Structure formats: structure tokens, C-alpha cells
Amino acid sequence: MDTTTFSALAEPNRMRIVELLLDGPLTVGDIADKLGLRQPQASKHLRVLLEAGLVEVQAVANRRNYKLRLEPFQELDAWLETYREVWDERFDALAGYLQKLRIKQNEQN
Amino acid sequence: MDTTTFSALAEPNRMRIVELLLDGPLTVGDIADKLGLRQPQASKHLRVLLEAGLVEVQAVANRRNYKLRLEPFQELDAWLETYREVWDERFDALAGYLQKLRIKQNEQN
DNA sequence: CAGGAATATTCCTGTCAACGAATATTTGAA
DNA sequence: TTCAAATATTCGTTGACAGGAATATTCCTG
Numbered sequence: 001m002d003t004t005t006f007s008a009l010a011e012p013n014r015m016r017i018v019e020l021l022l023d024g025p026l027t028v029g030d031i032a033d034k035l036g037l038r039q040p041q042a043s044k045h046l047r048v049l050l051e052a053g054l055v056e057v058q059a060v061a062n063r064r065n066y067k068l069r070l071e072p073f074q075e076l077d078a079w080l081e082t083y084r085e086v087w088d089e090r091f092d093a094l095a096g097y098l099q100k101l102r103i104k105q106n107e108q109n
Numbered sequence: 110m111d112t113t114t115f116s117a118l119a120e121p122n123r124m125r126i127v128e129l130l131l132d133g134p135l136t137v138g139d140i141a142d143k144l145g146l147r148q149p150q151a152s153k154h155l156r157v158l159l160e161a162g163l164v165e166v167q168a169v170a171n172r173r174n175y176k177l178r179l180e181p182f183q184e185l186d187a188w189l190e191t192y193r194e195v196w197d198e199r200f201d202a203l204a205g206y207l208q209k210l211r212i213k214q215n216e217q218n
Numbered sequence: 219c220a221g222g223a224a225t226a227t228t229c230c231t232g233t234c235a236a237c238g239a240a241t242a243t244t245t246g247a248a
Numbered sequence: 249t250t251c252a253a254a255t256a257t258t259c260g261t262t263g264a265c266a267g268g269a270a271t272a273t274t275c276c277t278g
Contacts, residue, residue: 001128003119010116011236019110022191028255041237043256048235062245062254070199073192080189082131083182090179120266137225150267152226157265171224171275 001079005072008052014045018054025067110188114181117161123154127163134176
């Protein structure tokens, strides 16, 4: 698995930006305001998110609307599938074990 | 969302370690061998993964068996739920749009 | 208990990323 | 065309982190 999505999201401010963008597109200034960041830092973080493919921009005159891209999250979701299989597997094993336990209990009565 | 899981996985070698551990517990030496790392680096990366809660250790004499912990991945999965809702939403919107299109097509015939 | 295997830790160094401050760029409006 | 708003970029500094080399620690075996 490629780690660029993870490095992008490893920075707390960028994580917060992403969570903000869940509710819809925002401009740089909006984001800076809502997060208490200075404008240049907001711009820089957005640049990183952009290069990581987590957001996209649409220029409207002076402003730039940053919008969440869902593909990376879908990839993350797909990547997690393998891990889900592992925990389902373990859950099944536990269920089987409990089943055996119940049978033994019954035999004892 | 807490970012420690992301920073831990942002480092390529640690990502590879995690993927290795999907197939079951391994010792430090095993991991170092399989990934072509020197033993100290393997130890250090495992320390980070341990502190991030991504793995757990069981000491067996000389060796230490490192094993994947699933909880962080389950948290990741839960966190993704919000994003899934967004893309389902958009998919529904698209489906609705296509539905309308089909109706218009029929009316034209 | 001496030695060797497996692992962890320390120290050093180089690199990279984040922040702050300052400045450049673009665009709409007077 | 000049000004102000919105955004991006550059530069310098600082702190975190990864790798290498060396060393410490733990535990088994002879």
C-alpha cells in the first residue's frame, strides 16, 4: 500500500481540514478562520493535500474552492478489507469455541 | 480523529511490517530478514508500532513475538464510515439523476 | 559461569517538514 | 490603472525522525 495518504493525514491540521471538507467545499480563508490558522499555513497544507490527491480545487475569481476527493478514502476502504477478513476470521473462531463450550456444558448436565 | 495510527503507517518500512504481520506473529529477526532491514532498525520501527498500539509483543525466552493488534484498524474502519456515507450519498444522487433521465427518454418515445 | 544468539538502546548525523514573516501573484472594483 | 482582497510562494529557523554504528541487555546452552 502506498503511504502518501497516510503521511498527508498524519498531520493534525490537515486531518482537521479534511474533516471540515466533509460538509462541503470551502475556500482557503474559510478554512484558516475555522481552524485558527494563518492563511499561508492553510495554503501550504492544502497544497500537500492536493498533491496527495485528497482534495481538488476549483478557482472562482479571487477565491479557490477546495473540495474533498473520495477516491483515496475508497482506496483506504479497500485496503482495510484484508484486515476485516482477519478480524472476522478471529470472530468466527471465537464463536466456534463458544459453541463447543456450550455443547460441553450440556453434556455435563 | 487521532493521527497516531496515520503517522505510524506513514513510514514505508512500518507499513511493510504491518502487512507482514497479517499472516501471523513474527520475531524481530524474521522481520528484519524478510524486509532486508538491519536488526536495530527493525527494533526501532517495532517500538513505534508498539507505542501506537498497532502491535503487541509476547516474550518467549530470547525472542519476542510481535503480533498485529486489530483494534486500531477497526477504529480506522469506523472512522471511514462517515466518508462512506458521503460517497453513498453521491451515488444515490447519481442514481436518482439517471432515473430521471430514463423517464424523460420514455416520454420522448 | 563463559559465550553466543536475539533484541533493545544510545549516540551521531543528515534530511525533511512545519511554522513565522515577508513578499509575490491574481482578480475584481473604484 | 490603481487599490485592496484572496491566495500562493519563498526564505530562514527549528524540531522530529530515520539510518548507521556501536554497545548494552537478556537468556539459553555447554
